[in-house]
Amino acid sequence: MEMNKKDIIRLLEQIAVLLELKGENSFKIAAYSRAAQNIERDSRALSEIDDFTKIKGIGKGTSSVIMQYIHDGKSEALEELKKQVPAGLIPLLQVPGLGGKKLSRLYQELNVTDAESLREALVSKEVEALPGFGKKSAEKLLASLQEMGKRPERLPIAVVLPIVEKLNQHLETIPEIRAFSIAGSVRRMRETVKDIDFIIATEQPDIVGNKLLDIENVKEVIAKGQTKVSVILAEQYDINVDFRMVKENEFATTLHHFTGSSEHNVHMRQLAKSHDEKISEYGVENVASQEILQFTDEEQFYAHFNLRYIPPELREDSGEIEAFAERKIAEGLLHLSHIKGDLHMHTTWSDGAQSLEEMAEAARRKGYEYIAITDHSKFLRVANGLDETRLRKQKEEINRLNERYADLHIFSGVEMDILPDGSLDFSDKFLREMDFVIAAIHSSFSQSQEQIMTRLKNAMNNPYVSLIAHPTGRLIGKRDGYAIDMEELIATAAETNTALEINANPNRLDLSAAWAKKAQEKGVVLSIDTDAHNYSMLEDMKYGVATARKGWISKNTVMNTWTAEKIKSFCNHKRMIEK
DNA sequence: GCCGTTTTCGGCCCGACTGTTTTCAGTCG
The missing domain is CATH 1.10.150.110 (DNA polymerase beta, N-terminal domain-like)
Structure with a gap:
């Protein structure tokens, strides 16, 4: 074997x-x-x-x-x-x-x-x-x-994030709360989570505790004391939410403690111990003097141990504690503010909810420098995919908008289907007219690994395909995706200068953090895109960025942190060398 | 089972909570 x-x-x-x-x-x-x-x-x-x-x-x-x-x-x-x-x-x-x-x-x-x-x-x-x-x-x-058995043990993060958003809004309305934050695996952006943890700084835990019970859909109160309120919310599934209430000066260390991961905490405590210090959720104790140090935020907490601030997504004890002793890694890491545009989105031309102009306006409001409009191609009938004629027409509209906007560049793109037989939905001759070509699999998921890989490699070897969208096709907790040899996909992407996507939709997060990390190690360029089908989905970018950070992705690896000019030359480079 | 400029034994992260106990073990995060 x-x-x-x-x-x-x-x-x-x-x-x-x-x-x-x-x-x-x-x-x-x-x-x-x-x-x-x-x-x-x-x-x-x-x-x-x-x-x-x-x-x-x-x-x-x-x-x-x-x-x-x-x-x-x-x-x-x-x-x-x-x-x-x-x-x-x-x-x-x-x-x-x-x-x-x-x-x-x-x-x-x-x-x-x-x-x-x-x-x-x-x-x-x-x-x-x-x-x-x-x-x-x-x-x-x-x-x-x-x-037991009434619900899955862990819920996909996409199910939990909207609930967290609702809880955030509720906590905002309680004046006795000095500060609060999500903690736990949600804060670390794990793909699936078991429960929701919040840390709350307050001097009036009684009042706050009562107001927490006003939250919508509370099905059961498990515990309610001075330091902890624990409830079960009846949402799509029952989910346990813990609120920890502490004094303001304990907030940073408690937040760190309950953000975890427990492996990260263990490692931090070993580090402290080697300096004769003890970490608990209430502070850092000097063992000799029994003096307890407290911190105004997690930055200070890490600084106390001569570490740069370690973002929650990275706290899995996978080498981050050693790495963040160095300036270099901390500063190279991707941040949401580095994102200059979104290179995968849909409009009413195919299956999107908003018009091309509406999406462009939304991108301008977000301060993006560029976007790519990438509606589906003709093979995808159910999504009203575009043929050559309609794509040329759409390009005319994009040209008109580009003339009007000084602050936003719109790439005329397409999310082209890779057909079941391995061929592409458009000829090279036509693809040449497009600014930005994404290739993706939306059909025949159950093919053998060999067939799937042939399809993907055909697409990557095409000189006009710049990006493979949602490379594995998975839906977290719902569908595993097609049979894929990731090592080979990454190697081919590197060879052919094809970028791979981190699809930011929380149902997908595809590539995953772990695979994105591997891809970066092999020199593959990544693109973090929302695949938005309406306005609000443009906001998913933060989840894509968090996933990338969880995979230690640095700014330079990600093409949509680049200038529009650099993206153009990336696409053109492939077209030149493979001609 | 692993580990070691306190190295072949005696530790191994810390604290809260619970239920079962007369002082603590087990579980959890």
């Missing part, structure tokens, strides 16, 4: 979960998950790693487990654990209130092996008779067992 890194990572993670269920020493468990993490983070392919013990966090033990797995195609350590721990216990780790230790005891003493046998043991009151458990915990467990 051909083994890859993902297999190794899965092996180590499986071992960690099974050890947890055995109630093993938590540091041993952590050692396996850390090993998995560090392998994932290592940019080398499996075949390029000759000595695993050279990777941090991997010693003799883990290394020999890995080597045996690679050599034999199976792992004795894993098989042994699987014999000791029933597979049905694994999903039960997700039940709130159940960790490895308790589950392990339920298995050993009551022979609980899956959700059904747990339910039986709860109903028959065997669980509450067990020392360390009790009536109350049994009731809670039964309740959360019923809730």
Whole structure:
């Protein structure tokens, strides 16, 4: 069996979960998950790693487990654990209130092996008779067992962002709030999130706490105290929202703490510890003097540790703490204010809601220097795709607008379909008339990887195609996208001078942060575009930028931070060399 | 299980909360 890194990572993670269920020493468990993490983070392919013990966090033990797995195609350590721990216990780790230790005891003493046998043991009151458990915990467990499976464990960020927006507006109206901020994985711009966290600075937690309960769609109040209000909102799905209330001088450290990731926090705390300091959500304590330092904002907090401000998107403990000790990386990182235009949007000519002129006016109001109008091509009938005649007509209108605007340049573009047979929707002869050609797949998603790659490579090898839109076709939490060999796509993009898109629509975020990072490493140019079908979708740019930042993308990599002139020469360059 | 100018043992991030306990273990973020 051909083994890859993902297999190794899965092996180590499986071992960690099974050890947890055995109630093993938590540091041993952590050692396996850390090993998995560090392998994932290592940019080398499996075949390029000759000595695993050279990777941090991997010693003799883990290394020999890995080597045996690679050599034999199976792992004795894993098989042994699987014999000791029933597979049905694994999903039960997700039940709130159940960790490895308790589950392990339920298995050993009551022979609980899956959700059904747990339910039986709860109903028959065997669980509450067990020392360390009790009536109350049994009731809670039964309740959360019923809730399980009613909704996906993590929600796509696109589902959550509008709710966060609504909460932001509600918090704005409470005068007793001195400052507030979203925290948690939403602030870090993870693709999926479990709950919503807000940090609130206030001197009047009682009043604020009451006003928080006025939020629309509160279905249940889980907790309401001096420091924390926790509610469940009944939105499209039920979602848990935690509000943490602290004093103003604790706000920065609390925000940092609850923004996470927990791996980032652990690393920061290790750093502090090496200076004889202790980080908690309330401040940084000097262990010797017991003096507690507080900060007016996160910038100061990081500065205390001689670090540049690390943006939330990067806080995943993937090397950011070392990197932001340097000025260079912090300053090269992309920022929303660097974006000069949007190179992918639709109008009423195809399936957009606003006219060409309306979209142009909206872009001017945003202060953009340029946009590309990229309506669908003729193949996409359902979207009223444009043929050659209509595109030429549209170009006339664009020319008229370009004459009128001194402050905005409009590229006459098209989002051209890559057809199922691998051909393109327009001839080279016609494409030459267009300023900016995007190619994209909108059909036959279920083709083999070979067919999909042939289509994409045909498009990238075309001298007039400057950009591949939403390269994987995924919809987060809804659709995986087509079968694609990303390494090959990135290599071809680099070879052919074709840019790849980070589609900013929060349902897509395609390329993902991780792939965008790989693409940048290989020298591929990126474009961050909203694919807007109406005014308000132009505002999605911030999510695209956040995704790029999560992938450590620097300003220079992104073509829509360039001048219009530079974009023109990028497109022309490809046309020249490939003629 | 990993790690080490306090190196072969004894740590490993910190604090709150909960329920079960007479002083704490387990879970969570």
